[in-house]
Amino acid sequence: MIKAGGVIVTRPEPGLSETMRAVEQAGWRAYASPALHVIQYETVLSSVANPAGIILTSGQAVCGAQAITADRWLPVYAVGDRTAQRAQAAGFHRVYSAQGNAESLVALLKKQVAPSAGTLLLLAGDGQGNALLARLQAEGFDVVRYVTYAALPAENIDEAVQLALIKEGISNILFFSAESARGWIRALSPGAALVQARKTTALVISEKTAEVLLAAGWQHVRVALRPDAQSVLSLLEHK
Structure with a gap:
């Protein structure tokens, strides 16, 4: 059963694919939106x-x-x-x-x-x-x-991801570094998609990453207990 609200994964490869699989296995619809290109x-x-x-x-x-x-x-x-x-x-x-x-x-x-x-x-x-x-x-x-x-940094955000945001189909966004958070926000077109992105819950890897999101207007930010990908994913299990 798919849970309500999709999850955007901003992690680049290597790591993006395995995180997408983990999100989907947890019952969420995952959207790939890497903030960085390596x-x-x-x-x-x-x-x-x-x-x-x-x-x-x-x-x-x-x-x-x-x-x-x-x-x-x-x-x-x-x-x-x-x-x-x-x-x-x-x-x-x-x-x-x-x-x-x-x-x-x-x-x-x-x-x-x-x-x-x-x-x-x-x-x-x-x-x-x-x-x-x-x-x-x-x-x-x-x-x-x-x-x-x-x-x-990514130059733009995929249209499908932006459309999902505008239609309020996203409930959580995963951020794995302060750098990727800044890059993803810059790449997101100003307007409705950004407005809706700020309404999602940001699940982040560190306090520094949280500071970037809070400064950008996010109201709901949760920080992983440990600075690793598994701890970020564990935040989804408690929603």
């Missing part, structure tokens, strides 16, 4: 001869990890479980999940790696990872950042 860069060659490990802040960086090293026994430190699972699926054998955000990733590295162990490779998107880099360097780690992909 472009993987060409093979990035590391200038570090014997790195101590790879740091992944996003599942989008897994392709870069595959390209940057052939050593699948090199330790990989992932921000969350889904990124860790993607690294394992890519063939990496020693994968550790921080189960959270950048703060928990720093805590994991402090626990697992001695600063003297060697250089860590931080793989990130264009314009991302600089704050984490500075934090780790302040903790005494030798870290080199590599840009392996770019997340570009």
Whole structure:
């Protein structure tokens, strides 16, 4: 039985398809509306001869990890479980999940790696990872950042999605980062669709994401207990 009101998923691939399936399995009609378009860069060659490990802040960086090293026994430190699972699926054998955000990733590295162990490779998107880099360097780690992909904002929102909003067929919108929330709002045509979007419940991954939605006029915003996709999806189970 389909529940009343559809759910818009703003997550880009990788992750969009699996989230769509999860939403539909929970009994909702899912609408794909990725806020970002991810472009993987060409093979990035590391200038570090014997790195101590790879740091992944996003599942989008897994392709870069595959390209940057052939050593699948090199330790990989992932921000969350889904990124860790993607690294394992890519063939990496020693994968550790921080189960959270950048703060928990720093805590994991402090626990697992001695600063003297060697250089860590931080793989990130264009314009991302600089704050984490500075934090780790302040903790005494030798870290080199590599840009392996770019997340570009969507230029517009699909007409079918906008029509569903206008006809009040949407009850929830899932947002997985503050950046994607800002991008999705900018891409949505001003007018009736935006007015109706503000009336939906935004289910978001973090307080920073919530701040973007509240500033844009949303009245109903719910924040996941943990900063991961599964926790965002769990908010649907309690509606």
